[in-house]
Amino acid sequence: MALTAVVRIPTRALLRPWARLRDSALGWMEPVGGVEVSTQRFGSQRVLVEPASAAGVAVMTFKNPPVNSLSLELLTELVINLEKLENDKTFRGVVLTSDCPGIFSAGLDLTEICGRNPAHYAEYWKAVQEMWLRLYLSNLMLVAAINGACPAGGCLMSLTCDYRVMADNPKYAIGLNETLLGIVAPFWFKDTLVNTIGHRASERALQLGLLFPPTEALQVGMVDRLVPEDQVQSTALSVLAQWMAIPDHARQLTKNMMRKPTADGLLKKRDEDIQNFVSFISRDSIQKSLQMYLAKLRQKKG
Numbered sequence: 001m002a003l004t005a006v007v008r009i010p011t012r013a014l015l016r017p018w019a020r021l022r023d024s025a026l027g028w029m030e031p032v033g034g035v036e037v038s039t040q041r042f043g044s045q046r047v048l049v050e051p052a053s054a055a056g057v058a059v060m061t062f063k064n065p066p067v068n069s070l071s072l073e074l075l076t077e078l079v080i081n082l083e084k085l086e087n088d089k090t091f092r093g094v095v096l097t098s099d100c101p102g103i104f105s106a107g108l109d110l111t112e113i114c115g116r117n118p119a120h121y122a123e124y125w126k127a128v129q130e131m132w133l134r135l136y137l138s139n140l141m142l143v144a145a146i147n148g149a150c151p152a153g154g155c156l157m158s159l160t161c162d163y164r165v166m167a168d169n170p171k172y173a174i175g176l177n178e179t180l181l182g183i184v185a186p187f188w189f190k191d192t193l194v195n196t197i198g199h200r201a202s203e204r205a206l207q208l209g210l211l212f213p214p215t216e217a218l219q220v221g222m223v224d225r226l227v228p229e230d231q232v233q234s235t236a237l238s239v240l241a242q243w244m245a246i247p248d249h250a251r252q253l254t255k256n257m258m259r260k261p262t263a264d265g266l267l268k269k270r271d272e273d274i275q276n277f278v279s280f281i282s283r284d285s286i287q288k289s290l291q292m293y294l295a296k297l298r299q300k301k302g
């Protein structure tokens with residue numbers, strides 16, 4: 001029999017200034033107190049959410065072709081779908097994965113941070129912050145099933161998860177490569193990395209903008225497990241099954257104890273961080289670097 005549940009979406013989620021929701025893309029949303037949703041399969045245009053066969057587990061699949069870049073729309077949909085899962089108490093764990101062949105996520109959408117105006121940069125950065133805060137502090141168990149390239153913001157997203165399974169394909173790489181673009185990973189990107197691989201390894205990785213192939217990523221602790229490509233999702237699901245054996249309240253309190261101080265670092269100065277981002281990204285020299293990088297990406301094919 002089909003499993004269905006009622007999911008309450010708090011109206012406040014619809015009122016956030018950055019979440020000027022593209023309602024057409026989010027067919028299940030209504031600006032009233034809540035909405036009934038079948039948990040058989042839901043989501044939105046760029047984020048598909050499907051309950052897994054194991055009770056209490058969902059698979060969240062990003063489908064923003066060609067490269068799952070983190071556009072404002074994708075970020076918005078991600079946060080809304082996560083909130084929806086969190087409000088539905090039947091879910092305890094989520095696997096995050098990609099529908100784009102060979103790419104988990106290309107990171108921040110460069111067209112959102114290049115050639116736009118300061119108001120757009122501010123709105124976009126707030127959405128990036130929100131994505132990080134929501135994932136990093138989520139009470140759900142999150143496992144990243146990294147089935148492709150995972151640079152910069154894609155890497156950050158996977159680092160917010162409790163566990164990372166990566167496809168053992170030397171064509172793929174993961175890391176915070178911001179310096180290669182002539183930009184700087186903000187302090188909360190850095191903190192997330194330091195919490196995962198330690199200070200010295202982060203210092204080197206961040207300065208050099210290292211993108212680690214799977215074997216090196218495992219060695220440095222950026223991912224937890226490598227498996228053949230066709231086993232990434234099934235392995236992520238079996239990892240979740242192990243984590244599900246732990247009582248939720250104890251695990252959640254422990255996760256919060258470990259992560260809250262890092263999240264507080266951003267929460268205490270969110271507005272200042274937005275201002276720093278806007279003034280940094282608006283510099284002519286930074287815009288030029290980004291334009292050149294984008295042009296190189298686009299020329300690659302030709």
Ligand SMILES: CCCCCCCCCCCCC/C=C/C(=O)SCCNC(=O)CCNC(=O)[C@H](O)C(C)(C)COP(=O)(O)OP(=O)(O)OC[C@H]1O[C@@H](n2cnc3c(N)ncnc32)[C@H](O)[C@@H]1OP(=O)(O)O
Nearest residue numbers: 069106107108109110111149151152153184277280297298
């Ligand atoms: C004084 C100090 C103050 C400090 C203050 C700090 C403030 C903060 C500063 C700013 C911080 C910003 C943090 C940024 C984080 C990021 O995430 S930046 C994004 C980084 N991403 C990348 O470098 C990845 C780039 N992409 C790739 O390497 C490859 O595309 C791929 C993912 C490996 C896939 O390769 P392939 O399959 O070969 O596809 P392509 O042909 O390369 O690409 C297809 C089309 O997609 C476009 N594209 C690729 N990536 C992006 C992207 N990130 N955004 C937008 N568009 C992207 C690419 O151009 C192709 O487009 P078309 O040619 O038009 O088809």
